Amino acid sequence: MRAIVTVIGKDQVGIIAAVCALLSEKNVNVLDISQTVLQEYFTMIMLVDVSAATVPFARLREELAAAGQERGLDIRIQREDIFDAMHRI
Amino acid sequence: MLNNKDILSTIHMIDQEHLDVRTITMGVSLLDCCDPDPKAACRKIYDKITTSARNLVRVGEDIEAEFGIPIVNKRISVTPMALVAGASNCPDYVPFARAMDEAAKAVGVNFIGGFSALVQKGMTAADRKLIASIPEALAVTDVVCSSVNVGSTRAGINMDAVGLMGETVKAAAERTADRGGFGCAKLVVFCNAVEDNPFMAGAFHGVGEAERVINVGVSGPGVVHHALKKVRGQPFDVVAETVKKTAFQVTRMGQLVAREASARLGVPFGIVDLSLAPTPAIGDSVARILEEMGLETCGTHGTTAALALLNDAVKKGGVMASSSVGGLSGAFIPVSEDEGMIAAARSGVLTLDKLEAMTCVCSVGLDMIAVPGDTPASTIAAIIADEAAIGMINQKTTAVRLIPAPGKQVGDTVEFGGLLGSAPVMPVHPQSAEAFIARGGRIPAPMHSLKN
Numbered sequence: 268m269r270a271i272v273t274v275i276g277k278d279q280v281g282i283i284a285a286v287c288a289l290l291s292e293k294n295v296n297v298l299d300i301s302q303t304v305l306q307e308y309f310t311m312i313m314l315v316d317v318s319a320a321t322v323p324f325a326r327l328r329e330e331l332a333a334a335g336q337e338r339g340l341d342i343r344i345q346r347e348d349i350f351d352a353m354h355r356i
Numbered sequence: 357m358l359n360n361k362d363i364l365s366t367i368h369m370i371d372q373e374h375l376d377v378r379t380i381t382m383g384v385s386l387l388d389c390c391d392p393d394p395k396a397a398c399r400k401i402y403d404k405i406t407t408s409a410r411n412l413v414r415v416g417e418d419i420e421a422e423f424g425i426p427i428v429n430k431r432i433s434v435t436p437m438a439l440v441a442g443a444s445n446c447p448d449y450v451p452f453a454r455a456m457d458e459a460a461k462a463v464g465v466n467f468i469g470g471f472s473a474l475v476q477k478g479m480t481a482a483d484r485k486l487i488a489s490i491p492e493a494l495a496v497t498d499v500v501c502s503s504v505n506v507g508s509t510r511a512g513i514n515m516d517a518v519g520l521m522g523e524t525v526k527a528a529a530e531r532t533a534d535r536g537g538f539g540c541a542k543l544v545v546f547c548n549a550v551e552d553n554p555f556m557a558g559a560f561h562g563v564g565e566a567e568r569v570i571n572v573g574v575s576g577p578g579v580v581h582h583a584l585k586k587v588r589g590q591p592f593d594v595v596a597e598t599v600k601k602t603a604f605q606v607t608r609m610g611q612l613v614a615r616e617a618s619a620r621l622g623v624p625f626g627i628v629d630l631s632l633a634p635t636p637a638i639g640d641s642v643a644r645i646l647e648e649m650g651l652e653t654c655g656t657h658g659t660t661a662a663l664a665l666l667n668d669a670v671k672k673g674g675v676m677a678s679s680s681v682g683g684l685s686g687a688f689i690p691v692s693e694d695e696g697m698i699a700a701a702r703s704g705v706l707t708l709d710k711l712e713a714m715t716c717v718c719s720v721g722l723d724m725i726a727v728p729g730d731t732p733a734s735t736i737a738a739i740i741a742d743e744a745a746i747g748m749i750n751q752k753t754t755a756v757r758l759i760p761a762p763g764k765q766v767g768d769t770v771e772f773g774g775l776l777g778s779a780p781v782m783p784v785h786p787q788s789a790e791a792f793i794a795r796g797g798r799i800p801a802p803m804h805s806l807k808n
Contacts, residue, residue, distance in 0.1 A: 273364070312364075314358075324421065348423070348612055349366065353362070353605045353609050
């Protein structure tokens with residue numbers, strides 16, 4: 268199952284490292300990654316594969332959100348299907 | 357990979373524009389629960405509901421977590437209770453409402469609809485008993501919703517039932533006077549009621565439906581409003597196109613959730629109802645969409661035209677997105693549940709007469725409107741008759757959910773809280789319709805009902 272991780276917030280050192288570390292710890296594979304910084308506002312979007320994840324999806328979601336909160340970032344993970352449904356015919 | 361802009365726009369819709377799935381509603385047939393012994397029937401009803409829907413709330417929460425889309429309500433609709441209770445030997449049907457209430461609470465859903473009767477052409481003894489039980493049933497239960505269909509394009513309007521419902525609405529308000537007449541917020545009087553509507557208070561599981569079914573109601577007035585802000589001042593073709601595109605996206609999201617819920621629960625998928633259902637939250641209002649089109653205040657001249665465009669464009673966008681669009685699908689205009697409508701009603705611009713005109717072109721009817729507590733039952737019945745006439749002639753669903761708030765006068769406000777919001781008490785015409793309602797009988801079906 269593929270999912271989209273989005274990280275939105277104020278730019279700071281080590282965001283990508285922290286998110287990737289957390290994902291790799293749970294055996295979530297990163298398939299694609301893109302990021303932009305616009306007026307100190309950081310946006311990262313990752314496409315990940317959670318098929319082999321060692322924790323349930325809900326737990327992964329909570330841990331990512333908690334890691335984001337520590338750094339004042341909004342981190343979420345959502346199944347890819349929702350974006351496909353809304354933006355592709 | 358998906359376009360980043362698309363991903364961020366979805367997140368923005370959810371975060372800032374109140375995009376949500378308003379309800380996952382499981383329809384459950386209770387036709388096999390009939391029993392001459394009312395206690396046995398109630399037990400069967402309780403068992404069937406709790407077995408059918410035992411995983412509904414958990415599945416809803418799981419989907420919410422995985423897709424990151426809020427699912428506000430999980431609900432149940434059942435076979436119109438008059439059809440089930442009719443087999444039982446008992447003078448009143450309040451115990452059936454209690455069984456529904458207990459079952460709904462046991463599985464943790466927000467509402468259960470279907471304490472209903474379909475009397476558009478005539479009333480059976482069971483229908484009469486059910487209607488007589490409504491005020492008490494709504495007072496002693498918490499999550500049970502009731503509806504009565506009093507007319508249809510095919511059958512005409514049952515004016516005996518209309519008169520009876522005027523009295524029933526009054527009695528439901530008085531029986532719940534300590535809560536501002538809250539019973540009436542759970543009671544809808546329909547013309548041309550639909551069998552697959554997932555929205556409360558009017559949901560019931562029609563007799564033409566399967567054993568169980570999953571219907572999903574999506575919402576998104578905030579998303580439409582936001583999209584229209586970007587095309588300010590442009591011609592109506594552009595407005596219609598923008599609403600269509602937005603409705604398409606919202607419906608696709610609803611369909612995804614519906615299919616997912618249906619697969620996980622092992623229950624067939626029924627329909628997606630793409631209604632613009634407002635909430636009292638700022639930025640989630642249908643009235644504000646109409647104002648965005650260029651009206652100073654919702655309710656002024658031009659409001660009906662604006663609503664007609666909105667309602668039609670929402671349907672067109674939705675039909676492209678899903679081949680199973682059903683229910684009511686359009687724009688709702690419940691006064692107490694819409695921050696912009698509340699403001700417009702308070703300012704005196706939005707009147708009951710204008711709302712009636714708006715119901716000719718919106719998806720339902722006079723919804724969540726508080727009127728003075730001393731409004732006569734015959735006046736309420738006459739309002740119901742007017743609304744049913746609009747539905748009958750225009751071959752559309754219309755409904756009345758009025759709250760004659762006990763002890764309240766024009767200018768007062770009734771607070772319901774939560775999604776039901778707060779209702780400013782609106783004036784009704786003081787001239788009597790008593791002799792009109794006292795006639796009874798049936799208003800014949802219109803010419804265009806004879807299509808065969």
